[in-house]
Amino acid sequence: MAVTIFFSAFMCVVIYFFGLAGSMNSPFALIYAAFMLFLFVRMLSTKNWSRYRSVFQTTLAVLFMISFIGILYDERGSMSITGTQFQNAETPFCHIVIPAMLIPLAITKTVIFPARMIGHFASVVSMLLIWFIVSVTIGRGWCSWVCFYGGWEEGVSRIPKKAKIKVLSRNKDLRAFQFAFLFFIALVSLGTLSSVYCEWFCPFKLTTEYAQITDIPTLIATVIFIGLFLGLVIVMPYLTRKRFQCSTLCPFGAFQSLCEKASAIGIRIDVDSCTQCMKCAEACKFCAIDIDTIKDKKGKPEITCAKCGECITACPQKAIDFAYKPSVIGRIAGKLRPAGTSACCPPQKPKTAPGRFFAEILEPRYLFVFMAFTFSVMISNKFVPDALSRIWQVVSGGLR
Amino acid sequence: MPFSAAEPLALGFSTGSFCVMYCAPVLLPFLLGREGSTHRRNAALTGLFLAGRLAAYAAVGAALAAAGMLAMEFFDPVFSRRLSTVAYTFCGLALLAHGFAPRLLAKKCGAAIQGAGSNGAAGKTSPSCATPSDRILRFAGNDFVLALFAGLCVGLHICPPLWTACFRAASSGLPAYGVLYFALFYAGTLPFFLPLAGIPFLPKKLVFFRKMARMTQILVGAYFFLLAGLIPFAFGR
Numbered sequence: 016m017a018v019t020i021f022f023s024a025f026m027c028v029v030i031y032f033f034g035l036a037g038s039m040n041s042p043f044a045l046i047y048a049a050f051m052l053f054l055f056v057r058m059l060s061t062k063n064w065s066r067y068r069s070v071f072q073t074t075l076a077v078l079f080m081i082s083f084i085g086i087l088y089d090e091r092g093s094m095s096i097t098g099t100q101f102q103n104a105e106t107p108f109c110h111i112v113i114p115a116m117l118i119p120l121a122i123t124k125t126v127i128f129p130a131r132m133i134g135h136f137a138s139v140v141s142m143l144l145i146w147f148i149v150s151v152t153i154g155r156g157w158c159s160w161v162c163f164y165g166g167w168e169e170g171v172s173r174i175p176k177k178a179k180i181k182v183l184s185r186n187k188d189l190r191a192f193q194f195a196f197l198f199f200i201a202l203v204s205l206g207t208l209s210s211v212y213c214e215w216f217c218p219f220k221l222t223t224e225y226a227q228i229t230d231i232p233t234l235i236a237t238v239i240f241i242g243l244f245l246g247l248v249i250v251m252p253y254l255t256r257k258r259f260q261c262s263t264l265c266p267f268g269a270f271q272s273l274c275e276k277a278s279a280i281g282i283r284i285d286v287d288s289c290t291q292c293m294k295c296a297e298a299c300k301f302c303a304i305d306i307d308t309i310k311d312k313k314g315k316p317e318i319t320c321a322k323c324g325e326c327i328t329a330c331p332q333k334a335i336d337f338a339y340k341p342s343v344i345g346r347i348a349g350k351l352r353p354a355g356t357s358a359c360c361p362p363q364k365p366k367t368a369p370g371r372f373f374a375e376i377l378e379p380r381y382l383f384v385f386m387a388f389t390f391s392v393m394i395s396n397k398f399v400p401d402a403l404s405r406i407w408q409v410v411s412g413g414l415r
Numbered sequence: 416m417p418f419s420a421a422e423p424l425a426l427g428f429s430t431g432s433f434c435v436m437y438c439a440p441v442l443l444p445f446l447l448g449r450e451g452s453t454h455r456r457n458a459a460l461t462g463l464f465l466a467g468r469l470a471a472y473a474a475v476g477a478a479l480a481a482a483g484m485l486a487m488e489f490f491d492p493v494f495s496r497r498l499s500t501v502a503y504t505f506c507g508l509a510l511l512a513h514g515f516a517p518r519l520l521a522k523k524c525g526a527a528i529q530g531a532g533s534n535g536a537a538g539k540t541s542p543s544c545a546t547p548s549d550r551i552l553r554f555a556g557n558d559f560v561l562a563l564f565a566g567l568c569v570g571l572h573i574c575p576p577l578w579t580a581c582f583r584a585a586s587s588g589l590p591a592y593g594v595l596y597f598a599l600f601y602a603g604t605l606p607f608f609l610p611l612a613g614i615p616f617l618p619k620k621l622v623f624f625r626k627m628a629r630m631t632q633i634l635v636g637a638y639f640f641l642l643a644g645l646i647p648f649a650f651g652r
Contacts, residue, residue: 122432191623195630202440202631203638215642231650 018375019059022385026055029389034396043400043407050074051395055388064324064384068160069169075395076166078402080222085405087224095227104129106224107137111164113146114197114270115204115212128210145393153387154278155271158261158301159323160387161394164219165261172252172259172300180254183293186302189263190319197269218243218260258300262319268301272318280383282320282327283338286312290332298329322383337380416595417587423580423596427603430576434604437572438464440635441506441565442611445513448628449558452615460562461611465601467566472580472597475571479585480593487585495573500648506568507640509561514633516556520549576600 030048038044051071058067087094096106108130119127131138149157158165182189203211220240226233243264251259261268275281284295289309296304303320307313316326326335365371375381427434442464446457479486524544554560573581580600584593617624 119436122436187623191627192630195627195634198444198627198631199440199634199638202443203635203643205436206440207643208436211638215638232646235646 016060017372018378018381019056021372021376022059022381023052023056025385026052026388026392029392030396033392034400038400041400041404043403046403047396047399050399051388051392058384058388059381062380063328064380065328068324069173071391072159072162072166073170073173074166075163075391075399076170076222078399079163079166079395081405082398082402083223085401093227094224096224097227098229101129101226104131106130107135108139108142109137109213109223110142110146110162111217111219111265111267112210112213113143114266115200115210118201118205119208122205123208125208127204127208128213145390149390150271150274151277152279153322153383153390154275154281155268155320156278156322156383156387157271157390158258158265158268159321161390162261163394163398164222165258167219167222167248168252168258168260169300171249172256174253175256178254178256178297181297182255182257182302183296183306186296186305186317189302190317193263193265193269193319194272196264197266200266212266215239216243216264218248218264220244256300257302261300261321262302268319268321272320275318275320279339280322280337280379281340282316282322283336284309284314284316284326285332285334285336286314288332288334290334292331294329294331295326295335298325300325322387337378337383339379417592418583418596420599423583423599424603426576426579427600428606429603430574431604431607433574433576435607437574438468438569438608440639441510441569444628444631444635445510445558445561445565446611446614447617448625448632450625454612454615457615458612460558461608463559463562464566464569465605465608467563467568468570469566469598469601471567471570472601473594475581476584476593476595476597477590478593479581480587480596481590482585483588484585487582490581490585495578497648499572500644502568502571503639504644504648506565507636507638507644509555509564509568510632510636511640512555513558513561514629514636516552520544520552520556523552524549 030051034048034051035044054067054071058064061067084094091100100106106129108128112128116127119125126132126139128139133140135141149161153160159169200212200216215236216239218240220237221244225237225240228234228237243260247260247264251257289312291309293306293309296306296309299316299320300323301319301321303316303318304326305317308315308317322337327337365374442461446452446460449456449460479490577600580597584596587593587596
């Protein structure tokens, strides 16, 4: 209880700073703040991370689309972008391009995505800065806690009660394909010095903006976008209960898996308590727990784990939890935590009440959830109130 | 000689990183995906790829020098773009064929896929595996054939420094000078390919890595063939 109050108080400050400061008169900002705070408190008090995470990620994805498309219609009167607008860098910078742009940036000192460098909330510099901070704090947790595209699959994958197609035995192949696709995108972007993923493979053009269809190649590209969205974001998540696009196609997700070493907190499987029931493997949305992961007693999920918390909720033995990683930053962070307070290790509980309190607030599960939720607030604080106001305008009297 | 030898060398050396950028999508997945890659084999495959590139350069240099400056009248961005799309199409086709041929052959002839990578195509020739289509598959799946052919295709991809070399070759007067200019330009880019010698250190025993590289080769092949080759060629993008 004390820990919930402690972190909720800090989250109030975060939400006020990012969501309410300067917007106190807006009822939509207040609704947003109340919604986020409610979810955070429920998350901490019930310790059911995945359930409430899923609610806000799905909500954010839908509201992001409403706000983004609304802004496009305000500015251009259309979701499509013309070649001139594209060349004038009138598009916001998308984080999915980051892995494809880094090598060309290093070699040629040019950014292959035509976006504004600075002076915009989604400029190249600001998104690179956010990516760097995210990588060293929550790592691939971005995909399950912050990404405003992933919510689509998150929502769809929760509709069926059971998976109609089981992909557990194909997890390794799916992971290999995702890294192959990342390698492919990085190489061809380097070879052509253009953002090949945006030109041909982004399924989320349907929820954001797409190139104006002026010739047959752009028509073919649009057909590919629609096909990928329907296939990988709607149909496959529905059939498999997995975040299929995130697990197979998203180059940013694969790249974040490679950057994961830098983050301090990961998921640990207590191999002594594990009964190998495989419920965690079936529940994992990112195909990060194989039969071999459990049988070989690896003690942690595979590299593509996005720390969504599904396995923690699914495990009947409570053998899975967040834990500090033995990486460089993890070692430093681990030293801050009193020894033996991890869920995996035999606890040596402090004897005094303040000691127990401080030991608990340094638990990796609370710190991770707090950090991840803070990033969520940072990313969503503008578009959620904007989307709510647009919805209200439609409900109360028609489009602008 | 109408040019100093240092000029094409310097041109190649100053822009060699771009050559590597164009070659990387073809060469890296191909070399990384080979089974049992030894230093000698890796060097031989890289050497053949570079020989293919040199042959393409020499052909372009000789043709332009023979045609003279008149050729440059027709050698505009549209033409070079179309030449690139043709090169992409054939290169993509070769990468796809090389990626799928060993599997098809293994399915047909019952040979192990493992034998395919190291031996070029699947296994040794057996009577049940010697039909013309099998021979085509074996040829398409041969590592050395792909290395040479891909080098030829990449050499026809007209990038800005190559354009400069084309102009200088066309103005050189004699086909031999054109070939020499391109050969020296090519030599200038070679140091940038040296890091490829380290590839055999990387994928040793990493089955996952090789599997991923082979998937990447097929993806690159499909992209080159369809999205960078056929569609732009047919619809002029």
